[in-house]
Amino acid sequence: SHSYTGQDYSAQGNVGKVSLDQIDSLSTxxxxxxxxxxxxxxxxxxxxxHGxxxxxxxxxKGIGLTLEQALQFWKQEFIRGKMDPDKVILKNQSR
Structure with missing residues (x-):
């Protein structure tokens, strides 16, 4: 039997390296x-x-945004739209 020997993404090497205020500039x-x-x-x-x-x-998450920053990001964006941010965030956390 052969085991998978690819990169270990569970290592916390670069977590926290990207901040919320960098997202727009990094996206481009x-x-x-x-x-x-x-x-x-x-x-x-x-x-x-949803997808x-x-x-x-x-x-x-993969680029290093913390959970707290991600929740803040989604909430800020959904407040600008028609979605209830608390409903969406709570619904997705329960999965």
Whole structure:
């Protein structure tokens, strides 16, 4: 039997290296095209469908945004739109 020997993403090497105020500038310079598109859609529409929120949320976690910063990011964005931020955040945390 062969075990997986790829990179260990559970290591906390770069966590906390990206702050909330860097997200917009990083999105234009450093995000992969798919994440750049999700970020742009979120900023324009203040809404992402569930799959997009899950994908973008995991990406933000992966680049080192803390949980507290991520919750603040989502809440600020949803307040600008038609979604109830507390409902969405609580719903997604319970999964």
């Amino acid at each position: 310079k450093s995000f992969p095209p798919c994440m750049r598109q999700l970020h742009k859609a979120l900023r324009e529409n203040h809404h992402l469908r 997009g929120r899950m994908q973008y949320g995991l990406f933000l």
